[in-house]
Amino acid sequence: MFRLKGQIEEKAFLDQVMERSGQNLLQCLQCGKCSGSCPITSATVGGPRRLIARIISGMQTEALKDPTWWYCVSCGTCATRCPVEINMYAVSTVLCEMAAEQGIEPSEAGIHLFEELFLKSVEKNGRVKELNTVVAFNLRSLRPFADAAIGVKMARKGVVSPAAMLRRGRRDLRVTRIFQKIRQQQKQKA
Amino acid sequence: MKVSYYPGCSLEETAAAFDLSVRQVCDHLGVSLEEVPGWACCGSSPALKMDRLLSTSLAAHNLALARGQQAEKMVIPCPFCFRRLLSAQQETQAAPETREMVQETIGAELDDSLKVLSLLGFLRHTIGLEAIGAKVKTPLKGMKVLTYYGCYLVKPASVTQYDDPEHPISMDEVLEALGAEVLPWDFKTECCGASLAVSKTDTVCELSGRILREAVYREADALVVACQLCQANLDMRQTQIGKLHGTQYQLPIVYFTQLMGLAFGMSYKALGLGRHLTSPKAMLKSKGVLQ
Numbered sequence: 396m397f398r399l400k401g402q403i404e405e406k407a408f409l410d411q412v413m414e415r416s417g418q419n420l421l422q423c424l425q426c427g428k429c430s431g432s433c434p435i436t437s438a439t440v441g442g443p444r445r446l447i448a449r450i451i452s453g454m455q456t457e458a459l460k461d462p463t464w465w466y467c468v469s470c471g472t473c474a475t476r477c478p479v480e481i482n483m484y485a486v487s488t489v490l491c492e493m494a495a496e497q498g499i500e501p502s503e504a505g506i507h508l509f510e511e512l513f514l515k516s517v518e519k520n521g522r523v524k525e526l527n528t529v530v531a532f533n534l535r536s537l538r539p540f541a542d543a544a545i546g547v548k549m550a551r552k553g554v555v556s557p558a559a560m561l562r563r564g565r566r567d568l569r570v571t572r573i574f575q576k577i578r579q580q581q582k583q584k585a
Numbered sequence: 586m587k588v589s590y591y592p593g594c595s596l597e598e599t600a601a602a603f604d605l606s607v608r609q610v611c612d613h614l615g616v617s618l619e620e621v622p623g624w625a626c627c628g629s630s631p632a633l634k635m636d637r638l639l640s641t642s643l644a645a646h647n648l649a650l651a652r653g654q655q656a657e658k659m660v661i662p663c664p665f666c667f668r669r670l671l672s673a674q675q676e677t678q679a680a681p682e683t684r685e686m687v688q689e690t691i692g693a694e695l696d697d698s699l700k701v702l703s704l705l706g707f708l709r710h711t712i713g714l715e716a717i718g719a720k721v722k723t724p725l726k727g728m729k730v731l732t733y734y735g736c737y738l739v740k741p742a743s744v745t746q747y748d749d750p751e752h753p754i755s756m757d758e759v760l761e762a763l764g765a766e767v768l769p770w771d772f773k774t775e776c777c778g779a780s781l782a783v784s785k786t787d788t789v790c791e792l793s794g795r796i797l798r799e800a801v802y803r804e805a806d807a808l809v810v811a812c813q814l815c816q817a818n819l820d821m822r823q824t825q826i827g828k829l830h831g832t833q834y835q836l837p838i839v840y841f842t843q844l845m846g847l848a849f850g851m852s853y854k855a856l857g858l859g860r861h862l863t864s865p866k867a868m869l870k871s872k873g874v875l876q
Contacts, residue, residue: 434776434792466788468779469633471740475750478826482741489639495635509784510631517643521625522594529783541786545821545862554599554860569692570625573646576690579637 405453420481429473437464465503521567588617589656593663598812602857606842644673650692662704664737709755722850724764731805763848795846
């Protein structure tokens with residue numbers, strides 16, 4: 396069983412999450428409206444109420460490995476229904492940043508991979524090449540034929556064209572520079 | 586009326602049908618859409634998840650690009666882009682520290698005078714139901730539709746500040762102005778699974794499956810959407826979801842702008858209606874909307 400020992404370090408994690416996200420988690424009533432409304436809460440994904448409880452209790456490792464924030468699609472339903480207006484997708488971002496800073500292996504490798512590939516495409520082209528990102532994801536996840544049937548249907552309807560996928564994107568140096576700047580700032584912080 | 590137009594990446598690629606219909610409908614209503622010169626991705630859900638400064642900077646970069654257009658309003662069809670750009674404007678307004686960091690990252694000054702609007706909000710409130718109704722040539726009489734807003738357009742209301750987050754009505758009003766019958770249901774703002782479509786397909790099939798099952802139960806002729814991610818999940822995965830439910834779904838998922846275009850007398854093909862995986866053609870013919 397997890398017990399708080401009243402040590403100052405136990406509060407440090409909570410303080411950091413609250414400060415960086417701007418969300419006052421100490422106001423949380425643990426009413427559970429968030430998890431009851433959350434589309435991704437399931438038997439295996441604990442949901443926002445439990446995640447907040449973990450953060451408040453200083454369970455840093457458990458919170459940073461919690462699949463809830465990886466699954467979070469930022470739909471904003473919990474933020475809309477929360478009686479004290481806690482915005483959990485703002486908390487998700489902070490937990491994702493902290494997990495990366497501490498070198499914690501993503502608990503949801505698939506979601507992480509997709510998001511990385513998406514941002515790589517943006518960094519390179521300024522705009523995301525959606526289909527190339529999906530294909531790259533399926534190849535890297537060793538399931539090259541996932542959704543192939545849908546792809547064929549889309550090509551037949553003219554929604555996608557293999558030629559457009561092969562075409563090189565234009566570079567957008569201004570966007571590449573934004574990514575570089577952010578990396579520099581992260582290095583300075585570290 | 587001239588407005589700044591930010592289409593977003595999807596509308597350039599998989600959701601070209603949305604873009605096609607938006608441009609024609611706006612043109613018909615006397616709105617001149619001027620694309621933000623050299624616009625870039627808003628960062629979408631991956632940037633929002635992984636890095637707050639990156640997310641706000643990418644969105645703010647586009648706000649800065651629009652400055653030169655000297656437009657009063659920016660109109661955004663994609664609900665996620667809409668929420669991100671508007672949120673970036675609010676975040677940089679609320680915290681001078683964030684504003685400074687973002688301006689330094691994007692190498693440009695921000696200006697808060699631009700009014701960031703969702704396309705649906707713009708058409709419903711700025712253009713208005715009267716102007717929309719006046720352009721109707723072929724009323725959508727006899728069509729029973731359900732409206733599906735999804736999440737990002739209306740939630741959280743503290744950001745979107747637009748319509749009711751649990752029971753929005755603006756799309757219903759637009760469709761009623763076109764002569765369609767809008768059916769009631771409780772799934773207007775349920776989540777379709779959004780960007781988990783590729784990495785967690787099962788989750789999306791479950792969430793989108795609930796919406797499809799309910800829409801079919803309500804005997805809707807079509808599900809009308811305002812978001813390309815909702816459209817993709819509900820349309821492309823119908824065969825897959827049908828198999829899970831032990832049935833076959835044939836429910837057309839169309840953009841509200843496509844129905845506006847049809848009512849205004851534009852052609853099926855020009856509005857990109859032929860691009861949906863579940864074809865709306867037979868349904869539209871049976872209702873006399875298409876010849």
